[in-house]
Amino acid sequence: MTGNLASIKTGTDKNKVFYIIREDEKRVYLADGRKYTLSAPAGKNKKHVQIIRSVCKEMQSDEEIAQTVTSYLQGRNTNPYATIISGGMNVKS
Numbered sequence: 001m002t003g004n005l006a007s008i009k010t011g012t013d014k015n016k017v018f019y020i021i022r023e024d025e026k027r028v029y030l031a032d033g034r035k036y037t038l039s040a041p042a043g044k045n046k047k048h049v050q051i052i053r054s055v056c057k058e059m060q061s062d063e064e065i066a067q068t069v070t071s072y073l074q075g076r077n078t079n080p081y082a083t084i085i086s087g088g089m090n091v092k093s
Helices: 062-073
Strands: 004-008 017-023 027-031 042-045 049-055 082-090
Touching: 004 027, 004 062, 017 049, 017 062, 049 062
Parallel strands: none
Antiparallel strands: 004 017, 004 049, 017 027, 027 042, 049 082
16 A cells, blocks of 8 residues: 555545555555655554555655645646556555
């Protein structure tokens, strides 16, 4: 799951888009490059996350993450490293 864009299905961040920076058994850690950064990610239960896009390049900075998330939200595929996953994919816990 690491390296994908994901949407949150429940809670205060519902329908927001994030980049998955790491994961453990039950949780994923997400960044949007603004509120949640590489150094202070949001931790979310895997059950509440839906993968929406695969990003082939590992993001190295908050600026790269913010640009990728913004590009996705604007409906433009300006990131040459990103590919759309048709219809999204539910994540199993």
